[in-house]
Amino acid sequence: MPGIGEVELKKQIQTGELASVYLLYGDEQMLKKHYSQKLVSKAVAKGMEQFNLMQFYWKDTSMDEVVDAVETLPVMAERRCVVLIDLDAESLKAADQEKLTKLLKDPPDTCVLIVRLDAVQCNPKKSAKWRSLIKKIDSVGCTVQLDHRDMASLSKLLCSSALKRGCTLTPHVARYLVELCGNDLQVLSGELDKVCSMIGEGEITRKDIDMVAVPTLESSVFDLSRAITKRDISKAFSILDTLLNQKEEPVAILSVLCMGTVDLYRAKVASLGGGRAEDLAKDFNYRGKEFRLRNAARDAARLDIDRLREQLDILYEADRKLKGSRVDGRVVLEQTIVQLMA
Structure with a gap:
C-alpha cells in the first residue's frame, strides 16, 4: 500500500481495519503523537495495555527486543501493539537492517507496529536509506507524512x-x-x-x-524586516533590543532576517516575471506560511530588484562576520540594519 494521507488514516482508525505496520513522520509533532495514540487505542483493548502494549525508544533498545515484542502473541486479545520511537534508518547497522527487513517481509497480523519519528528527521528525497525503508513499509503497511497544515x-x-x-x-x-x-x-x-x-x-x-501570546523569533524578525523596508530605524532598533534582551542568538536573528529578504527577492522576481507570489509556494516550502509570500509581495512592490540583490550581499557579509570573526554580534547586527536602510 502506498503512502496515505490524514483522511485515509482517520478512516482506518474509525473502521478498525488497521495495517500491520505504520510509519508516522513529518514536521507536525502534535499530529504524529495524536494519531499514534489513536492507533494504540484502536489496536489495544482498554484495560489490557499492561499486557498488549509496549513502547521503545530506539536509542535505548535493540532490534532483537523490538522483533521479539512484535512477534509475541497477544494476551486474551486478537492483537497487540508495539510503538518504536525515533528509529533512524541512516544509522542502522547492517545486522539490524537485515533483521528489520526480515520482519517487514512478513509481519504478524497479531500486532500493529507503529514507528513514530519525533526527533529523527526523515527526508526520502535526499536519503536512499529512508526511501528503501518507506518502500518496505508501504509494501506491508502504511507510511503517513504529517506536516504543518496550511x-x-x-x-x-x-x-x-x-x-x-x-x-x-x-x-x-x-x-x-x-x-x-x-x-x-x-x-x-x-x-x-x-x-x-x-x-x-x-x-x-x-x-x-x-x-x-508569545511571538516566535520568526515573527519578531519579520517585523524587524518590515521596519527596515520602511526605513523606520527607531522601530528596527527597538525590536533588535527586545530580541537580544530575550537572549536570542545574533546568528539566529540574522538567519531569519535573511529569510525575510529572500522572501522579498522571490516575490519581486515573481512579479517581474508576470507571476504571483503565492505561486512560489508550489516551488518552495511555504506550507502553513503562505502569509509570508503575501506580505513579501506587498512590501516588495516598492523595492528595486538591484537593491534587493545588494541587501543579500550585505546579509552574506554579516553572516561571514558573525561566524568567522570575534566582532560583537550586536555591533554586526546594528551595522547591518543601518546598511540595509542606506
Whole structure:
C-alpha cells in the first residue's frame, strides 16, 4: 500500500481495519503523537495495555527486543501493539537492517507496529536509506507524512477549538495568531488556551492575543524586516533590543532576517516575471506560511530588484562576520540594519 494521507488514516482508525505496520513522520509533532495514540487505542483493548502494549525508544533498545515484542502473541486479545520511537534508518547497522527487513517481509497480523519519528528527521528525497525503508513499509503497511497544515486548515481548526473553550474566534484573527506564533499545532494550542483562559468567554480580538501570546523569533524578525523596508530605524532598533534582551542568538536573528529578504527577492522576481507570489509556494516550502509570500509581495512592490540583490550581499557579509570573526554580534547586527536602510 502506498503512502496515505490524514483522511485515509482517520478512516482506518474509525473502521478498525488497521495495517500491520505504520510509519508516522513529518514536521507536525502534535499530529504524529495524536494519531499514534489513536492507533494504540484502536489496536489495544482498554484495560489490557499492561499486557498488549509496549513502547521503545530506539536509542535505548535493540532490534532483537523490538522483533521479539512484535512477534509475541497477544494476551486474551486478537492483537497487540508495539510503538518504536525515533528509529533512524541512516544509522542502522547492517545486522539490524537485515533483521528489520526480515520482519517487514512478513509481519504478524497479531500486532500493529507503529514507528513514530519525533526527533529523527526523515527526508526520502535526499536519503536512499529512508526511501528503501518507506518502500518496505508501504509494501506491508502504511507510511503517513504529517506536516504543518496550511493557513486555511489552521484557521479553521483554531476557530473550532476556541468554540470548544467557550470563546469565538474569527478566521481573520485566527490567521493573525498563526502569523504571530507560527504554524506548530502544539504551540498554537497552548497560546489559544492562554487567551481563552484570560478572557473567559466572548470574542477573541487581536488585542487579547497581543496581551498574552508569545511571538516566535520568526515573527519578531519579520517585523524587524518590515521596519527596515520602511526605513523606520527607531522601530528596527527597538525590536533588535527586545530580541537580544530575550537572549536570542545574533546568528539566529540574522538567519531569519535573511529569510525575510529572500522572501522579498522571490516575490519581486515573481512579479517581474508576470507571476504571483503565492505561486512560489508550489516551488518552495511555504506550507502553513503562505502569509509570508503575501506580505513579501506587498512590501516588495516598492523595492528595486538591484537593491534587493545588494541587501543579500550585505546579509552574506554579516553572516561571514558573525561566524568567522570575534566582532560583537550586536555591533554586526546594528551595522547591518543601518546598511540595509542606506
